Amino acid sequence: MFRRILIFVIFCAIAKNVHAQYDPQFSQNMFNKLAVNPGFAGTSESMNLIALNRNQWTGNLAIKTTVFSGDMPVKFFNLNSGIGLNFINDEIGNFTNLTMNLNYALKFELDKGTLSVGLNFGLLNQSLKALWTLDAIEGDYYNPSDPNVPAADVSGSAFDMGIGVYYKENKYYLGASLSHLNSPEANFKEEFNFKTTGTFYLLGGYNHKIEDTSYELLPSLFYKTDGKSFQVDVNTLVRYKRRYWGGITYRFQDAIVLLAGIEMKNGVRFGYSYDITTSAIASTGYGGTHELMVGYNLDIDFDKRTKRYKSVRYL
Template sequence: MKRILIFLFLLIIVNFVARAQQDPQFSQNMFNHLTINPGFAGKSDAINASLLNRFQWVGFPGAPVTTVFNADATVGLIGQEDGIGFSVMNDEIGYEKNISVSLIYAWRTDVGNGKLGTGISIGLMNKNLKPGWSSDAGANLIDQGDPLIPQSEVNALVPDIGFGLFYEHKDYYLGLSVKHLNQAVYSYEESGKYSLVRNYYFSGGYNIRLSDPLFEVQPSLLFKTDAASYQVDVDVNVRYNKRVWGGLGYRLNDAVIVLLGTEFRNGIKVGYSYDLTISPLARYSSGSHEFFIAYSFNLNRRREQKYKSVRFL
């Protein structure tokens, strides 16, 4: 009976995620703009690369696991500070595995006292379904009599387009974007069709300088919706000496989030977040973990360092 109840609960959650959250969720959104907004590409005069790994609802059978690699740089194709980018994402949940690859271009221009990036992403998404997926207990969680579930492993590949605006001022940023703009349709011979719906994102953040110049408070907001449901993330980070940060976040009706990170002098940045689940899923999960590592190589800065010993390079 316990297995049956867990299975039914999983079906409800997977159905909710499939309908209301086609895109994976993240907690360190302030360091993951390129994943949702192509207008972010080329924001800094640097070559940037990042790798993020998220383990959601740890302990829950078939829980989502997401890996994202992003890279972007400033180039001079149309304007002097245009941006290009590249994004690869692997997202697994239950018997479903999604892989997406996108090329990104952003045209950047001065607007007021800041810069506006207008970006577009063009790529491919592959959806793989494995009907033989089973729980850790070994029980098959697929009803072979369901005509909507394929009887063998299937794949479908579709084009995917996104669009975004990202405005950056020295004290704040604003972002507005849409993913799956073309609303591509996956078609499976055995189980019919599956449509991607547009996901809309609004992001914003502010940098508050305190009387002590070593400390900054950085609140941020992410609102996303598919026009049928929505999700809101609110975070506040305190940054020390521009290199160490920590903070708290709240995802509406879902989790309280702890954020930690640091940036080393060689340009490497690492971060970690833990989601303390406050929804009914807390009975089945120990929370969610998210890790990221990033590197930025400044194209213009000349690093002049002196060392007392060649052993410390």
């Protein structure tokens, strides 16, 4: 059944004037804010580097996502600002979705915290491989004479942009953003128009230090919607000595996620999560998702031109 659904989705995606949700899913969203909110750029007051690899499900339903991102604070015309770069590659069956964008955020110091207003812009590329070998699927689902099925690999690119705001205080953060603000159309050919719809994100988190201990509670919330469907992640992490963490996430009607990580003394941190699928996909045997994150924070003093390691901070 799910193999049939996969083929149906592929065929629908290459039909004329298709509208589809584009943005990938992440479980370690608390570490991957720049990928969804350009307002986050430069708010960690250090150079922040992230690499993330996600393998969602298995078999014909498998989705593979790779992310490289980095951001840092800068000053433009004596204005407190932040810049960042995202590279996101998302493979879904025969589709490959590639996003490359630059991020800029202008920061405003308020009484208790910092408000950042950000913009990203770059290139959106979508490609479809003409691999229509369906021998493993029972039944006749492929008609080689169908004009909606390309006989060769096709791809298209379009200009893309998004906006976001991010507010940060000592113990908590809040953010809102909208991707694909201009609804880009990465046209494969004149007859294949793929219109990308935007995703609206809300995120927030809190840092609670447990008195007289070395433990901290780090609850957070991650919400996204494309106007037709929505997803909510409720996260809770426990961190020990600011170096070790573990926790759990409940993703509404989809999965329970287990998370763990460590920050090394040299500043490199590793995170891992595993999604235990609770939706109907679990009954197929294709459920289960692995996600690995590697990150590094580097404090930069531009005036003295020196570099020193700075302990990673969530907020």
